Amino acid sequence: MAGAIDFYFDFSSPYGYFASMHIDALARDLDRSVSWHPILLGPMFKITGSAPLTQIPLKGAYSRHDMRRTARLHGIPFREPAPFPISTVTAARIMLHAQDAWPDRAIPFAKQVLHAYYVDNVNVGDAEHALRIAEESGMNIDELRPAIASDALRMRLRAENEAAVARGVFGSPFIIIDEEPFWGFDRLDMIRRWAAESGLPG
Amino acid sequence: MAGAIDFYFDFSSPYGYFASMHIDALARDLDRSVSWHPILLGPMFKITGSAPLTQIPLKGAYSRHDMRRTARLHGIPFREPAPFPISTVTAARIMLHAQDAWPDRAIPFAKQVLHAYYVDNVNVGDAEHALRIAEESGMNIDELRPAIASDALRMRLRAENEAAVARGVFGSPFIIIDEEPFWGFDRLDMIRRWAAESGLPG
Numbered sequence: 001m002a003g004a005i006d007f008y009f010d011f012s013s014p015y016g017y018f019a020s021m022h023i024d025a026l027a028r029d030l031d032r033s034v035s036w037h038p039i040l041l042g043p044m045f046k047i048t049g050s051a052p053l054t055q056i057p058l059k060g061a062y063s064r065h066d067m068r069r070t071a072r073l074h075g076i077p078f079r080e081p082a083p084f085p086i087s088t089v090t091a092a093r094i095m096l097h098a099q100d101a102w103p104d105r106a107i108p109f110a111k112q113v114l115h116a117y118y119v120d121n122v123n124v125g126d127a128e129h130a131l132r133i134a135e136e137s138g139m140n141i142d143e144l145r146p147a148i149a150s151d152a153l154r155m156r157l158r159a160e161n162e163a164a165v166a167r168g169v170f171g172s173p174f175i176i177i178d179e180e181p182f183w184g185f186d187r188l189d190m191i192r193r194w195a196a197e198s199g200l201p202g
Numbered sequence: 203m204a205g206a207i208d209f210y211f212d213f214s215s216p217y218g219y220f221a222s223m224h225i226d227a228l229a230r231d232l233d234r235s236v237s238w239h240p241i242l243l244g245p246m247f248k249i250t251g252s253a254p255l256t257q258i259p260l261k262g263a264y265s266r267h268d269m270r271r272t273a274r275l276h277g278i279p280f281r282e283p284a285p286f287p288i289s290t291v292t293a294a295r296i297m298l299h300a301q302d303a304w305p306d307r308a309i310p311f312a313k314q315v316l317h318a319y320y321v322d323n324v325n326v327g328d329a330e331h332a333l334r335i336a337e338e339s340g341m342n343i344d345e346l347r348p349a350i351a352s353d354a355l356r357m358r359l360r361a362e363n364e365a366a367v368a369r370g371v372f373g374s375p376f377i378i379i380d381e382e383p384f385w386g387f388d389r390l391d392m393i394r395r396w397a398a399e400s401g402l403p404g
Contacts, residue, residue: 044260047259047260048258048259048260048261049251049253049258049259051251056250056251057249057250057251057372058246058249058250058367058370058371058372059250059372061370062370062372062383062385065383066385069396070392072399073392073395073396073399165260168260168263168264169260170259170260170261170264181264181267183264183268184388186386186388186389186391186392187388189388189391190272190275190388193275194271194275197274197275
């Protein structure tokens with residue numbers, strides 16, 4: 001099997017959620033695994049001078065309409081999240097810790113967090129909600145509580161985010177395959193086109 | 203035939219150029235005509251707090267790569283334009299004047315300007331280059347010279363741009379079909395999907 005697909009997403013990115021619903025099918029078609037990377041858009045927006053989509057004049061109204069339309073056209077369950085955006089620091093830290101401590105639990109946790117936020121409108125920015133989902137995902141919550149408050153995990157998330165920026169990541173979803181970067185949910189079709197041109201499976 | 207597809211583009215937008223190469227096929231599939239609207243991104247960027255793509259940290263490098271890749275994957279002739287971006291005031295004014303004075307010349311002019319800039323690397327921001335293309339497109343240049351310097355056409359372009367903003371337009375390409383807005387070249391596939399869902403031809 002060729003190298004993994006690097007899938008970067010912020011839990012507070014609706015288009016990242018949409019991509020999470022299609023990434024497994026894409027990986028299957030390309031005969032690859034997926035490496036999930038939770039990122040924080042905040043520090044990236046500082047670099048690019050951007051802001052949460054819904055807060056930008058004109059783009060805000062468009063993006064709210066487009067999110068609902070995109071979900072509908074792709075058959076993805078979706079309720080407009082509120083509050084939006086939320087802090088995703090806790091969810092990201094839990095996922096990073098899980099990738100080391102309970103690797104088989106990390107992706108199911110991410111999927112449950114996304115489902116809770118974008119379908120059930122649970123505020124997963126609330127640490128207690130994030131921890132409850134972690135527990136339901138089979139993680140040891142007594143180990144997790146001190147871990148997510150630790151300097152080690154705080155620095156780890158910051159380093160992961162900086163490593164993403166160093167690879168050119170500035171948005172969510174952001175997908176890198178063999179160093180080829182793709183930004184945005186609407187680029188999944190392009191990835192298949194690019195793969196075909198490159199002679200890859202898919 | 204149903205209402206026209208409204209196609210908004212800035213001559214200095216590579217993705218607007220890409221869309222211009224596909225818009226006729228899309229219109230044919232949807233059994234519609236196309237109404238071309240030259241816009242100026244500058245005033246829109248002031249509203250959204252945006253900037254020319256290539257000048258944004260991280261996004262700049264990505265977008266330059268993505269433009270070349272998009273052109274290649276879609277078989278669209280393209281040389282990275284330089285200088286970039288350029289002022290497109292003159293080209294937009296010529297097109298607006300032509301839409302009144304010589305309506306059958308307006309779209310061929312737009313296509314020739316885009317080809318000159320994105321294939322032959324002619325700086326169409328230079329008024330003399332824009333006027334030469336107008337002349338080659340069969341326009342009366344002795345009428346055009348005073349017109350493009352007139353307050354009337356200056357105000358007309360400003361009003362057209364403000365009308366676009368009032369409809370929610372903030373980028374290029376921007377396509378509106380039956381009041382449904384679509385931003386970006388990579389949304390042309392979505393338009394077909396949306397049309398199918400809406401029971402339209404296509």
